[in-house]
Amino acid sequence: MTTHWIDRDVSAQAVPVSVNMVDRIIVGETAPMRQLKRMIAAVAVSEAAVLVRGPTGAGKELVAEALHRASGRKGALIAVNCAAIPAELLESELFGHEKGAFTGAERARPGRIEQAAGGTLFLDEIGDMPLALQAKLLRVLETRRIQRLGASGEQTVDFRLVTATHRDLTAAVADGTFRADLFFRISVFPLTVPSLAERTADIPLILARLIEDYSSTNPAAEPPHFDLGAIRALSAHPWPGNIRELKNVLMRAFVMLPGRMVTARHVRDNLLGMEMPEPETADIALPEPPAPQAKGDLPDPSQFHDALQRLGDIDLRGYIRDIEVALIEAALDKRQGNVAQAADALRLRRTTLIEKMKKFGIRRGLAA
Structure with missing residues (x-):
């Protein structure tokens, strides 16, 4: 996701x-x-x-x-x-x-x-x-x-x-x-x-803009995706080169981890430590985060139980985040991008949904 x-x-x-x-x-x-x-x-x-x-x-x-x-x-x-x-x-x-x-x-x-x-x-x-x-x-x-x-x-x-x-x-x-x-x-x-070290909380926003800018000039490039652990690892770095150094790290991610989810280990070992990452393995995947149309369409919990039995450890916070994104996008699709109606469908306040959309970078339905 x-x-x-x-x-x-x-x-x-x-x-x-x-x-x-x-x-x-x-x-x-x-x-x-x-x-x-x-x-x-x-x-x-x-x-x-x-x-x-x-x-x-x-x-x-x-x-x-x-x-x-x-x-x-x-x-x-x-x-x-x-x-x-x-x-x-x-x-x-x-x-x-x-x-x-x-x-x-x-x-x-x-x-x-x-x-x-x-x-x-x-x-x-x-x-x-x-x-x-x-x-x-x-x-x-x-x-x-x-x-x-x-x-x-x-x-x-x-x-x-x-x-x-x-x-x-x-x-x-x-x-x-x-x-x-x-x-x-x-x-x-x-x-x-x-300095960037004085405002590390801005790193997700800066990364999003840098990814957007790079992707607009290199449409064939597969952007990497940073999980919360990766963001924490980036925030812990002292950044002596400031945003210029962060740009370099992102370029390494485009080259070394195209289209992949970047973890804290990737940040430490590959993007800052400059080791080549291991190839992506074909592990048994968890079920795709649901995008339901009705309550009855939600996956049965046993699906997750069976997958976990085979797969082992997962990044629970990252997976829950992906589920939340999928549900918000599904609600917006069903309501033709109307944020207020999507909030009603998710039983959220409109302002709460807007904050979540901002957090996850979901732009549909928000004024430009």
């Missing part, structure tokens, strides 16, 4: 558009993530510069995307990784150049700041920017004017600045490797992205 997790409260009503936009981009419902998303929604519509802080791999670029998308700005989001471009090339990358400005400049080229006109400029790892270039960036932020290398005049550029770093810029200011005036200019609104 396939089990997924829903990644947001799609039943919520009367939520500001900016919050819905942020919620679609950034996955997480733990307290620090709800606080972060509220802050993003509040500051997105302003022109204030935002400094995004957090460990490597935590998803700082998603915060920049959410800020841009929720801002309503019509221009593009232009991203520059200051640590990935050699210092001698970074100035040309940011400011652009005219034809003949230097050896090899065979044609004029707009810089990233110019390309961000009407939109958002995202400077990732700004803590790695050379001091000389920091001074030039500060002047751009003060005047909103840029000059291409080799040009004789300046031009005005309207852009929103978002920066990010994993470094302690306060310490960098103290030791003289980062300008204090630039620091105060870029950190009008500092936002902190928590």
Whole structure:
């Protein structure tokens, strides 16, 4: 039985558009993530510069995307990784150049700041920017004017600045490797992205989104399915690489355990320990979780007794979960996706059924 997790409260009503936009981009419902998303929604519509802080791999670029998308700005989001471009090339990358400005400049080229006109400029790892270039960036932020290398005049550029770093810029200011005036200019609104270890309760939601994204671009891939033991094992991992590391673990699961139910042992031995899993065995299976149309169609308990006698140990919680999912899906099918009527058929309150659907990732009947 396939089990997924829903990644947001799609039943919520009367939520500001900016919050819905942020919620679609950034996955997480733990307290620090709800606080972060509220802050993003509040500051997105302003022109204030935002400094995004957090460990490597935590998803700082998603915060920049959410800020841009929720801002309503019509221009593009232009991203520059200051640590990935050699210092001698970074100035040309940011400011652009005219034809003949230097050896090899065979044609004029707009810089990233110019390309961000009407939109958002995202400077990732700004803590790695050379001091000389920091001074030039500060002047751009003060005047909103840029000059291409080799040009004789300046031009005005309207852009929103978002920066990010994993470094302690306060310490960098103290030791003289980062300008204090630039620091105060870029950190009008500092936002902190928590590490994955600080929000392990979000792991099922993040996995569901990653599986959905990967499956949409690789439709032939068989997604793995994580049982509760696997989720607990993932939650116990320290995640030094944060979400980037979790993506790697999921890719291993797609390769090593396609279409299989991933257990805690698989997580420890195969996905984290990098041992090849044993082939799936043809064990005697339990009866399929029931999808009854009427009370009289429920399987007789003796079927389970006989299967257990032959099979031995099972994951009871996982099997009961699969039964619950099957019954909810059957009730929704019988009531053409009407959640209220399905709740009546299952003798549940509508709100209780919605919570269960969210928990199991059953989207049918929930508003998008």
